[in-house]
Amino acid sequence: VTLGELGERALIERIRDRVDAPGPRVLLGIGDDAALMAWPEPSLLLTTDTLLEEVHFRRATTTLRDVGAKALAVNLSDVAAMGGVPCVALVALAIPARCPVSDVDDLYAGLAEEAARHGVALVGGDTCASPDRVVLTVTLAGTVDGPPLRRSGARPGDVILVTGALGTAAAGFAALERAPLALPSETLAIVHDAHRRPTPRVREGSLIRASGAATAMMDLSDGLATDLAHVARESGTGAAVRLGALPVAEATRAVARALGVDPRSWAVSGGEDYELVFTATPDEAPALAARVRAETGTAVTVIGEIRPASEGIRFLDEAARPVAVHPGFDHFAR
Amino acid sequence: VTLGELGERALIERIRDRVDAPGPRVLLGIGDDAALMAWPEPSLLLTTDTLLEEVHFRRATTTLRDVGAKALAVNLSDVAAMGGVPCVALVALAIPARCPVSDVDDLYAGLAEEAARHGVALVGGDTCASPDRVVLTVTLAGTVDGPPLRRSGARPGDVILVTGALGTAAAGFAALERAPLALPSETLAIVHDAHRRPTPRVREGSLIRASGAATAMMDLSDGLATDLAHVARESGTGAAVRLGALPVAEATRAVARALGVDPRSWAVSGGEDYELVFTATPDEAPALAARVRAETGTAVTVIGEIRPASEGIRFLDEAARPVAVHPGFDHFAR
Numbered sequence: 001v002t003l004g005e006l007g008e009r010a011l012i013e014r015i016r017d018r019v020d021a022p023g024p025r026v027l028l029g030i031g032d033d034a035a036l037m038a039w040p041e042p043s044l045l046l047t048t049d050t051l052l053e054e055v056h057f058r059r060a061t062t063t064l065r066d067v068g069a070k071a072l073a074v075n076l077s078d079v080a081a082m083g084g085v086p087c088v089a090l091v092a093l094a095i096p097a098r099c100p101v102s103d104v105d106d107l108y109a110g111l112a113e114e115a116a117r118h119g120v121a122l123v124g125g126d127t128c129a130s131p132d133r134v135v136l137t138v139t140l141a142g143t144v145d146g147p148p149l150r151r152s153g154a155r156p157g158d159v160i161l162v163t164g165a166l167g168t169a170a171a172g173f174a175a176l177e178r179a180p181l182a183l184p185s186e187t188l189a190i191v192h193d194a195h196r197r198p199t200p201r202v203r204e205g206s207l208i209r210a211s212g213a214a215t216a217m218m219d220l221s222d223g224l225a226t227d228l229a230h231v232a233r234e235s236g237t238g239a240a241v242r243l244g245a246l247p248v249a250e251a252t253r254a255v256a257r258a259l260g261v262d263p264r265s266w267a268v269s270g271g272e273d274y275e276l277v278f279t280a281t282p283d284e285a286p287a288l289a290a291r292v293r294a295e296t297g298t299a300v301t302v303i304g305e306i307r308p309a310s311e312g313i314r315f316l317d318e319a320a321r322p323v324a325v326h327p328g329f330d331h332f333a334r
Numbered sequence: 335v336t337l338g339e340l341g342e343r344a345l346i347e348r349i350r351d352r353v354d355a356p357g358p359r360v361l362l363g364i365g366d367d368a369a370l371m372a373w374p375e376p377s378l379l380l381t382t383d384t385l386l387e388e389v390h391f392r393r394a395t396t397t398l399r400d401v402g403a404k405a406l407a408v409n410l411s412d413v414a415a416m417g418g419v420p421c422v423a424l425v426a427l428a429i430p431a432r433c434p435v436s437d438v439d440d441l442y443a444g445l446a447e448e449a450a451r452h453g454v455a456l457v458g459g460d461t462c463a464s465p466d467r468v469v470l471t472v473t474l475a476g477t478v479d480g481p482p483l484r485r486s487g488a489r490p491g492d493v494i495l496v497t498g499a500l501g502t503a504a505a506g507f508a509a510l511e512r513a514p515l516a517l518p519s520e521t522l523a524i525v526h527d528a529h530r531r532p533t534p535r536v537r538e539g540s541l542i543r544a545s546g547a548a549t550a551m552m553d554l555s556d557g558l559a560t561d562l563a564h565v566a567r568e569s570g571t572g573a574a575v576r577l578g579a580l581p582v583a584e585a586t587r588a589v590a591r592a593l594g595v596d597p598r599s600w601a602v603s604g605g606e607d608y609e610l611v612f613t614a615t616p617d618e619a620p621a622l623a624a625r626v627r628a629e630t631g632t633a634v635t636v637i638g639e640i641r642p643a644s645e646g647i648r649f650l651d652e653a654a655r656p657v658a659v660h661p662g663f664d665h666f667a668r
Binding site for chain 2: 003004006007008009011027028031032033034035036037038039040041042043044045046047048049050052054055056077078079081082084088090091092094097123124125126127128129130131132133135137139140141142144148150151152218219234330331332
C-alpha cells in the first residue's frame with residue numbers, strides 16, 4: 001500500500017497510533033491544531049534541524065528507521081550542548097505519495113526508539129506529499145535548570161575537552177560510500193553505527209553544565225575545525241589543538257588505513273560526530289573529566305587550550321608546529 | 335552573490351542581523367545550539383508546518399517574501415485555532431546554493447513582517463543547501479491561558495460559525511494559475527492576497543476561547559468539507575451546513591463568474607482560507623458572534639448546525655436537500 005492509496009487522514013491516524021504515548025506533561029498530543037504541554041519549568045529550550053534525502057542521507061546506505069532516529073538525535077545533541085533536558089518533539093515530514101506505507105512506519109519506529117531512549121514525547125507535527133525526496137524536520141523542546149552553558153564563555157588558558165571519539169561518523173560515511181571494504185564486520189559496524197545512529201550526549205551535557213566547572217560547550221555537527229571556530233568567535237578567543245591528542249577509535253584507524261586516509265583529517269573536519277566540545281579552567285578540568293567518565297562511562301579527552309584571539313585557531317603537530325586543516329563542512333560552499 | 339558564494343556562516347550572521355530582535359522573554363536567540371526562553375507561563379503550545387516549493391507555492395506566482403509570511407501565518411492560524419497566544423518561532427530553511435542571497439533576504443523580510451505583526455520573536459532555526467527546491471518549516475511556540483478550545487467539544491444542536499469569507503484563497507490560486515483575467519485589479523488583489531498572504535485569526539481565536547461560549551474550534555486549512563469532518567469525528571457528531579449561508583466575498587464571485595466556476599465549490603473544498611470554524615450553543619452563539627465582530631471587525635457567520643453522528647456531514651441546498659461536495663484537499667491522494 002502506498003501513501004497515495006492510504007491518504008492523509010489514515011496516515012495521521014497511523015502515526016498517532018504508533019507514537020501517541022503522551023508523557024505526564026503532555027495535555028494534548030497528535031490530533032488537534034497544536035500540541036499542548038503543562039510547562040511548570042521556568043525555561044524553554046527550542047531547537048530544530050532538517051534532514052534532506054540526498055543531502056544528509058541516501059536511501060541506498062541508510063534505512064528510514066535510522067534516519068528517523070538520527071533526525072531526533074541531532075536535535076537531542078543541540079539540547080545536550082546547552083546542558084538541557086529534552087522533553088517533547090514535533091515531526092514535520094514531506095514524503096513522496098508513491099512510497100509504501102511501511103516507509104513511514106520505519107521512520108516513526110526509529111523516531112519512537114530514540115524518543116523512548118531519552119524520555120521524549122512525540123506530540124505533533126505535519127505531513128505532506130513531496131514530489132521527489134524525503135524531507136524530515138524535527139523540532140525539540142526542552143528545559144534547563146539554571147543558566148545554560150553557552151558557546152561564548154571560553155577564556156584564554158581554559159582547557160579544551162571532548163567527549164567520546166572523533167572522526168568515527170566520517171569513517172562510517174566513507175566506508176559506506178566505498179563499500180565493500182575488506183575489514184572485520186565488527187570494525188565496520190562501529191563506524192557505520194556512528195554515521196547512521198549518532199549517540200547524543202544528553203546525560204554528559206547535563207552533568208557538565210550542572211558541575212559549574214565548564215565555561216563553554218557546543219556539540220560537534222560540522223566537524224571540530226568549524227565548530228571550535230564558533231566557540232572561539234563567540235568567546236572572542238583563539239584556540240590551539242594538539243592533533244596527537246585527538247581521540248580516534250581503533251575502528252576509525254582501521255578504515256583509514258584501508259582507504260589510505262589520515263584519520264586525523266576525519267577527526268578535525270569530518271563532522272556528524274555529535275560529541276560535545278567544552279572548556280574549563282586547568283584547575284577544574286581534571287576533576288570534571290573524571291566525574292563525567294565515572295558517571296556516564298563516556299571517555300573525556302583534553303585536546304588543547306583556549307588562546308588569545310590574536311593567535312587564531314591552530315592545529316599543532318607533535319613538534320607543536322601549526323598544520324593546515326580542511327575547514328570542515330559548510331552546507332552552502334562548493 | 336549566490337548562497338554558495340556567501341557560505342553558511344555568513345548566511346547565518348545575515349539572518350541573525352535581520353531577525354534578532356529578541357522579545358522580553360527571549361534569553362538566547364539565534365547563534366547558540368538552541369534558543370532559550372524564560373517561560374513563566376504554565377502552558378506550552380507547539381505547532382509546525384512545512385511549505386514546499388512546487389507543492390505549496392510556485393515561484394512564478396508568489397514572491398519569497400509572501401512565502402516567508404505565509405509559512406509563519408499558517409502556524410499562527412494553528413495557535414489561533416486553540417485560542418492561544420503565539421510567542422516565539424524557529425525557521426528551518428533548505429534552499430539551493432545557486433539562489434541569490436536576496437532570496438533569503440526576501441524570505442526573512444516576509445517572516446519578520448508577519449512576526450512583528452503578531453509580536454512573535456524569531457529565535458532560531460537551521461539552514462542547509464537543498465539540491466533543487468525551497469523547503470521552509472516553521473515551528474511556533476505559544477501559550478494559552480486556561481484550557482484550549484479543542485476540536486472535540488461540539489455537541490448536537492450547537493450552531494456552526496465561521497470567521498471571514500470562504501473560498502477567497504482558492505479563487506486567488508485559480509486566478510493566478512489562469513492569469514491574465516479581464517477583471518478589475520482591485521478584485522484580483524483581494525483574491526491574490528488571500529492566497530499569498532492569509533490573515534491568521536489570532537485575536538479572534540483568543541476572544542472566542544476566552545468567552546467560554548464556544549464548544550469546539552479549528553482553523554480551515556484543507557477546506558471546510560475536510561476540516562469540519564475533523565471536528566465532527568473528534569466530537570463524535572455529524573453536521574449540516576447550508577450552502578446558501580456560506581460567506582463568499584464579492585471578489586470571489588467575480589473570479590468564479592470569469593472562470594465559469596461555482597464559487598460555493600471553492601468555499602466548501604478550496605482550502606487555505608485560514609479562517610476559524612467554531613461551534614456554540616444556539617443560546618450563546620449570537621452574542622459571541624456579535625462580540626467578535628465588534629472587537630475585531632471580522633465578520634462571523636452562522637453556516638449550519640452540529641447534528642447527531644448518524645446523520646453524517648451534509649451540505650444542503652436552498653431546499654434543504656443534501657448536495658454531493660468534493661471532499662477537499664488530501665496531501666497524498668491523487
